[in-house]
Amino acid sequence: MSKAAELAALIANVNKGSSLAAKNFIINGNMSVAQRATSATASGNGTYNTIDRWITWDGNDGALTSEQSTDAPKGFSNSLKLVCTTADTSLAAGTYASFAQIIEAQNLQSLDYGSSDAKPITLSFWVKSSKTGTYCVAVEKQDSTQYRFVKEYTISSANTWEYKTVTILPDSNIKAGAGAIANDNGEGIRVLWSLGHGSTYTGATDNTWHTGNQYATNNQVNWMDSTSNNFFLTGCQLEIGEKATEFEHEPYETTLYKCLRYCEIHTLHSYTHMGFAYTTAQFLIPYTWKVEKRAAPTFTFPTVGTSSGNLGVTVASGSYPSTHGSVLRATTSVTQAYVYNNADDGYAGFTDDHIAVLYGYANPVVKIESEL
Amino acid sequence: MKVENAEYSKGVLDTKDKVVSILATIDGELSSVPIAEGNRHYDEIMKQVKEGTLTIKDAD
Numbered sequence: 001m002s003k004a005a006e007l008a009a010l011i012a013n014v015n016k017g018s019s020l021a022a023k024n025f026i027i028n029g030n031m032s033v034a035q036r037a038t039s040a041t042a043s044g045n046g047t048y049n050t051i052d053r054w055i056t057w058d059g060n061d062g063a064l065t066s067e068q069s070t071d072a073p074k075g076f077s078n079s080l081k082l083v084c085t086t087a088d089t090s091l092a093a094g095t096y097a098s099f100a101q102i103i104e105a106q107n108l109q110s111l112d113y114g115s116s117d118a119k120p121i122t123l124s125f126w127v128k129s130s131k132t133g134t135y136c137v138a139v140e141k142q143d144s145t146q147y148r149f150v151k152e153y154t155i156s157s158a159n160t161w162e163y164k165t166v167t168i169l170p171d172s173n174i175k176a177g178a179g180a181i182a183n184d185n186g187e188g189i190r191v192l193w194s195l196g197h198g199s200t201y202t203g204a205t206d207n208t209w210h211t212g213n214q215y216a217t218n219n220q221v222n223w224m225d226s227t228s229n230n231f232f233l234t235g236c237q238l239e240i241g242e243k244a245t246e247f248e249h250e251p252y253e254t255t256l257y258k259c260l261r262y263c264e265i266h267t268l269h270s271y272t273h274m275g276f277a278y279t280t281a282q283f284l285i286p287y288t289w290k291v292e293k294r295a296a297p298t299f300t301f302p303t304v305g306t307s308s309g310n311l312g313v314t315v316a317s318g319s320y321p322s323t324h325g326s327v328l329r330a331t332t333s334v335t336q337a338y339v340y341n342n343a344d345d346g347y348a349g350f351t352d353d354h355i356a357v358l359y360g361y362a363n364p365v366v367k368i369e370s371e372l
Numbered sequence: 373m374k375v376e377n378a379e380y381s382k383g384v385l386d387t388k389d390k391v392v393s394i395l396a397t398i399d400g401e402l403s404s405v406p407i408a409e410g411n412r413h414y415d416e417i418m419k420q421v422k423e424g425t426l427t428i429k430d431a432d
Binding site: 044186299302303304327329340367369372 | 385392395401402404406416432
């Protein structure tokens with residue numbers, strides 16, 4: 001695109017309600033942040049495994065992995081790489097393989113969905129796959145009535161980075177009351193890439209909003225049909241307007257902090273958080289994190305105990321108590337947790353009103369998640 | 373999401389008599405899940421309970 005055309009597209013989008021900065025509703029669209037893992041990790045059916053904010057669904061008889069790759073088009077350093085590791089050559093009706101980013105509702109209020117002022121949006125992304133053919137991307141609006149918009153795109157050349165754009169115009173339903181997106185911290189929109197869907201979920205009409213549960217047209221390839229298949233994606237941007245504009249690169253720390261609202265991974269080195277014992281068998285330890293969470297998060301512990309790689313609790317002297325249990329509990333709010341135990345969780349040897357300290361023996365990992 | 377060994381958990385100090393979370397092994401990891409709709413783990417646990425594939429042990 002020439003500079004003049006680029007400027008014209010930008011101005012056109014601003015006139016439609018976009019902004020010059022923070023225009024991308026997708027977080028971590030350049031796949032730069034991967035707190036959980038960077039190397040190939042098996043995908044579950046609705047799990048966040050590697051790159052932050054990107055969820056995969058492996059709901060078929062095959063299997064796939066995700067990873068953070070350094071294979072990327074010019075101007076980018078990373079991509080999301082998916083590999084089919086077990087093939088499913090014929091997807092049964094109710095099966096599927098896909099991945100998505102789920103965008104928080106309150107961040108989408110500028111779309112004005114649910115009113116006559118509802119704005120057009122444009123999705124752009126770089127994609128590469130060993131398997132050519134027709135693929136589908138779906139935009140799924142949550143809240144009130146669920147509406148889905150499905151659009152085909154074509155991967156023309158195998159193993160070649162290609163740039164795709166999709167413009168989604170609001171229809172009369174999106175402009176009506178049931179098209180509204182609640183101004184809250186729940187799901188607003190899912191942007192979902194299909195890798196293959198069984199007949200229950202195909203049959204959508206291309207380039208059209210619908211209320212059915214179809215995420216793809218009948219032309220969608222079955223990417224799960226061979227263990228030779230891979231799929232790369234990066235440079236994802238969803239913005240207001242009918243034109244795709246240059247990807248909005250941002251400092252790494254900006255992207256990281258956006259991701260931290262939904263997930264923090266803490267590698268604990270030695271003595272980390274201090275609390276107190278309030279009986280000889282019970283303790284309470286405050287545990288804070290860097291960024292306020294979207295909602296009260298799930299607190300996931302590493303193995304609890306006194307062996308290498310375990311998370312444990314010490315008494316005031318810095319030693320383990322005489323008896324150490326294998327369970328820790330947490331009660332969480334959006335800003336912090338209390339890590340504690342129950343009287344029957346198998347701990348003994350604390351001193352009432354003395355300190356108790358969380359101790360990470362050989363870098364155990366705590367996960368705090370409030371993903372959508 | 374594979375959920376095992378789910379049990380309600382009471383809080384501590386001023387919430388010691390109130391159920392505040394579900395302690396469960398989720399995909400092989402010990403997790404404390406808040407009682408809060410909109411938390412994806414809580415929603416999934418409740419879905420599995422409703423489908424009859426999971427039961428949650430009462431808090432001690």
